[in-house]
Amino acid sequence: MGTINQPRPVLDVSRTPTVVFGHRSVIWWGQFGLMLIEGTMFAIFIATYFFLRTRDTDWPPGFSLPALKWGTINLSILILSAIPNQWLKKKSEEGQLGAVRIGLIAMSLIAIVNCAIRALEFPSLNCVWDGNAYGSATWTLIGFHTFHLVTDMLDTVILTLVMFFTPIEGRRFEDVSVNSVYWYFIILTWIATYLVIYWAPRWL
Amino acid sequence: MTPLEQSGTATAVETSRLEKLERIWRDPSGFWGWFTHVNHRSIGKRYMVTAFAFFLAGGVLAALMRIQLARPENHFLSPDLYNQIFTVHGSTMMFLFAVPMMFEALAVYLVPLMVGNRNICFPRLNAYSYYVYLVGGLLLYSGLFTNTGPDVGWFAYVPLSGPDFTPGKRADIWAQMITFTELSALAVAVEVVITAFKMRAPGMSLNRIPIFVWGMVIVAFMVIFAMPAVMLSSTMLLMDRTVNTHFFNQAEGGDPILYQHLFWFFGHPEVYIIFIPGTAIVSTIISTFSRRRIFGYTAILLAMVATAFVGFGLWVHHMFATGLPQMGQSFFTAASLMVVIATGTQVFCWLVTLWTGKVILKPPMLFALAFFFVFIMGGLTGVLMASVPVDLQIHDTFFIVAHFHYVLIGGAVFPLFGALYYWMPKITGRLLNEAAGKWHFWLFFIGFNMTFFPMHILGLRGMPRRVYTYPTSMPWGNLNFLATLGVVLMTAAVLIFIANFFWHLKRGEIAGNNPWGASTLEWATTSPPPVYNFAELPTVNGRDALWDALPNQPIVEGLEEDCRQVLMTKVMDADPDCRHEFPGPSPVPILAAIATSIFFISTIFTAKLFFPTIILVGITLLIWYWPKRQPSLRRKEREIWEQ
Numbered sequence: 104m105g106t107i108n109q110p111r112p113v114l115d116v117s118r119t120p121t122v123v124f125g126h127r128s129v130i131w132w133g134q135f136g137l138m139l140i141e142g143t144m145f146a147i148f149i150a151t152y153f154f155l156r157t158r159d160t161d162w163p164p165g166f167s168l169p170a171l172k173w174g175t176i177n178l179s180i181l182i183l184s185a186i187p188n189q190w191l192k193k194k195s196e197e198g199q200l201g202a203v204r205i206g207l208i209a210m211s212l213i214a215i216v217n218c219a220i221r222a223l224e225f226p227s228l229n230c231v232w233d234g235n236a237y238g239s240a241t242w243t244l245i246g247f248h249t250f251h252l253v254t255d256m257l258d259t260v261i262l263t264l265v266m267f268f269t270p271i272e273g274r275r276f277e278d279v280s281v282n283s284v285y286w287y288f289i290i291l292t293w294i295a296t297y298l299v300i301y302w303a304p305r306w307l
Numbered sequence: 308m309t310p311l312e313q314s315g316t317a318t319a320v321e322t323s324r325l326e327k328l329e330r331i332w333r334d335p336s337g338f339w340g341w342f343t344h345v346n347h348r349s350i351g352k353r354y355m356v357t358a359f360a361f362f363l364a365g366g367v368l369a370a371l372m373r374i375q376l377a378r379p380e381n382h383f384l385s386p387d388l389y390n391q392i393f394t395v396h397g398s399t400m401m402f403l404f405a406v407p408m409m410f411e412a413l414a415v416y417l418v419p420l421m422v423g424n425r426n427i428c429f430p431r432l433n434a435y436s437y438y439v440y441l442v443g444g445l446l447l448y449s450g451l452f453t454n455t456g457p458d459v460g461w462f463a464y465v466p467l468s469g470p471d472f473t474p475g476k477r478a479d480i481w482a483q484m485i486t487f488t489e490l491s492a493l494a495v496a497v498e499v500v501i502t503a504f505k506m507r508a509p510g511m512s513l514n515r516i517p518i519f520v521w522g523m524v525i526v527a528f529m530v531i532f533a534m535p536a537v538m539l540s541s542t543m544l545l546m547d548r549t550v551n552t553h554f555f556n557q558a559e560g561g562d563p564i565l566y567q568h569l570f571w572f573f574g575h576p577e578v579y580i581i582f583i584p585g586t587a588i589v590s591t592i593i594s595t596f597s598r599r600r601i602f603g604y605t606a607i608l609l610a611m612v613a614t615a616f617v618g619f620g621l622w623v624h625h626m627f628a629t630g631l632p633q634m635g636q637s638f639f640t641a642a643s644l645m646v647v648i649a650t651g652t653q654v655f656c657w658l659v660t661l662w663t664g665k666v667i668l669k670p671p672m673l674f675a676l677a678f679f680f681v682f683i684m685g686g687l688t689g690v691l692m693a694s695v696p697v698d699l700q701i702h703d704t705f706f707i708v709a710h711f712h713y714v715l716i717g718g719a720v721f722p723l724f725g726a727l728y729y730w731m732p733k734i735t736g737r738l739l740n741e742a743a744g745k746w747h748f749w750l751f752f753i754g755f756n757m758t759f760f761p762m763h764i765l766g767l768r769g770m771p772r773r774v775y776t777y778p779t780s781m782p783w784g785n786l787n788f789l790a791t792l793g794v795v796l797m798t799a800a801v802l803i804f805i806a807n808f809f810w811h812l813k814r815g816e817i818a819g820n821n822p823w824g825a826s827t828l829e830w831a832t833t834s835p836p837p838v839y840n841f842a843e844l845p846t847v848n849g850r851d852a853l854w855d856a857l858p859n860q861p862i863v864e865g866l867e868e869d870c871r872q873v874l875m876t877k878v879m880d881a882d883p884d885c886r887h888e889f890p891g892p893s894p895v896p897i898l899a900a901i902a903t904s905i906f907f908i909s910t911i912f913t914a915k916l917f918f919p920t921i922i923l924v925g926i927t928l929l930i931w932y933w934p935k936r937q938p939s940l941r942r943k944e945r946e947i948w949e950q
Contacts, residue, residue: 119886
């Protein structure tokens with residue numbers, strides 16, 4: 104339609120792909136936006152922790168140091184989980200349904216183990232949230248990470264169910280790939296959170 | 308008519324194709340259908356109407372305060388009600404009007420049209436963001452109407468807002484209103500960034516994006532980095548109040564100054580989140596009504612980016628009176644002065660555009676020019692206050708009230724009215740009455756200056772902010788009375804605008820596609836646009852899409868038209884990249900918003916409901932995500948994987 108009668112030249116896009124990965128995918132961009140927002144929250148909260156550190160001469164004030172065992176075990180599992188995670192991401196981008204199903208089951212189990220160990224971490228913090236500002240900051244920071252960890256665990260479990268019980272299309276593989284990217288976010292934020300919660304009181 | 312504009316005449320084949328497009332892209336009508344809309348213009352209009360309603364509500368509260376202050380020792384309002392009213396007024400104007408209107412409403416409605424696409428990215432998230440915002444606003448007002456309105460100032464400083472000094476639920480309502488509105492702004496920010504980066508018409512490379520869209524992208528990034536700070540600080544405040552954490556409790560190692568840092572790390576960028584859209588509107592209007600391309604496109608763009616960056620390094624100038632180290636204060640003074648460079652660059656570019664163009668004085672242009680006067684006045688007093696000694700002298704006086712109303716009303720409300728006169732023909736298909744527009748403009752301009760200019764003098768004469776009344780012996784009575792008279796003029800102006808709006812719906816002149824002869828893509832389609840925005844998706848040949856279009860500018864073809872498929876383009880050059888199918892109408896956004904609201908509101912009252920209500924949210928999100936069988940099978944059949 105236009106003001107002239109002869110046909111308008113056209114730009115034909117009918118052969119462009121409908122299944123894309125990485126920064127070509129809309130879902131990836133959405134996830135990226137979410138990670139920017141959540142990453143900013145982690146950064147600001149960690150800054151808050153160190154601001155509160157400057158308000159006291161002792162750190163931890165009035166509590167004993169957090170015990171390292173369970174947090175460190177979780178850290179090791181999370182770092183090692185990058186290997187199956189990367190494998191799953193690759194397989195999803197190749198569209199290999201069988202491998203993706205296996206990878207998703209494995210990653211779901213790993214995430215469940217992480218959550219279980221996380222439950223053991225809370226008592227080993229050796230402080231309470233309503234004791235003083237140190238306790239409040241420690242509990243809120245680890246709680247914030249736990250919120251993300253549990254969310255991604257549920258996402259992975261649900262994706263596993265989806266890959267078994269709903270019609271498979273290319274978009275689902277995009278979802279799996281993006282979910283793997285989010286797992287890296289969980290790993291990276293845990294490295295930061297772990298260092299702050301377990302080591303800042305020892306080093307500072 | 309330029310080659311890209313679309314005429315109303317069509318052949319039979321085209322008509323049947325358009326009917327099909329209409330069927331695919333239309334959202335259901337009727338009462339229940341209303342709750343399933345995902346069209347960006349439908350949601351954008353809701354944002355506009357709701358934010359404008361909150362503007363009126365905030366205005367009524369302002370008028371009540373002005374009546375109270377009109378003469379000394381007045382008892383029109385009780386002190387407690389006065390505290391609630393100034394808090395709710397400030398919170399409304401910042402969180403329920405300024406950001407939702409200047410950013411969410413305008414971006415959601417205009418950005419997809421300006422980049423030449425059929426909907427905003429993540430349409431259901433967009434609808435969800437609206438409902439969440441609406442509930443947040445209603446929460447604040449239900450507090451006010453039940454005598455539980457927040458009464459701790461729009462920034463709710465601790466220790467006043469903490470558990471010791473504000474028992475009850477007033478401050479909690481404020482804190483959760485923040486969570487609602489910031490969640491909504493963050494969702495829209497992500498949508499706007501992706502829509503502008505991935506959904507532009509082919510040919511609209513980064514250096515051809517309209518300045519208005521650039522402005523919205525810059526604001527979206529500011530929202531992404533600034534709003535988390537206030538969500539955190541208000542959540543920490545809520546936790547201090549409900550589960551006995553000690554973030555701001557000095558007795559247990561917390562610090563009230565921490566709250567101020569977090570709040571202003573958001574609060575200063577917030578000001579720019581409100582006025583960068585204003586400058587983007589002014590750039591657009593000035594170009595159109597000077598009949599020439601904007602002068603210094605790149606300079607304006609870089610100035611906006613610079614303002615955004617510097618905006619994150621200024622927050623401490625709100626805290627000069629808290630006794631921070633002098634070295635830090637000097638740094639923040641210098642940074643505050645730097646903003647002048649970026650803003651000045653924009654002003655000079657606009658002046659050159661005006662100087663070398665053929666200026667047409669229609670209402671949008673009048674408001675844009677008033678922006679110059681008012682905003683620059685506010686900017687000049689801002690430069691004064693960046694200096695620590697001056698700031699200490701006028702801190703917490705009416706001088707500050709005058710300053711930020713000049714900046715915010717000048718930087719946002721004047722451009723907004725300009726924008727409404729400018730884009731209303733696109734939204735409703737009819738022009739607002741020009742004579743009424745001029746009355747609206749002059750009454751508002753004179754009334755505004757009458758109300759707020761005297762406050763500079765009141766502040767210098769020592770009148771503190773947030774006082775409920777003042778003794779007769781202070782030299783403040785006459786100026787306060789003058790300020791209250793100004794409100795009468797502003798009220799009359801806004802009433803004229805509202806009357807004009809309802810008048811124009813039936814009797815306004817029919818606008819046609821492009822009543823102003825403007826250059827951006829939203830003017831290429833009919834007014835109001837069809838549900839699919841563009842019958843033929845456009846391509847772009849220059850920075851001013853309509854002015855630069857070739858006589859036979861190509862159109863996009865090859866999208867599937869039996870589903871809501873859209874074209875995605877590459878970030879840098881906007882070459883066609885891939886195709887993506889958007890979801891149709893759906894009730895899940897409102898279900899998820901209801902669950903989210905139950906979750907947020909329950910935390911005001913008890914922490915025990917945290918888990919049950921968050922599970923409820925999770926369930927609605929699961930329904931949201933769970934794939935539908937038929938569309939999946941259809942897509943599977945036709946899918947093309949990337950190479």
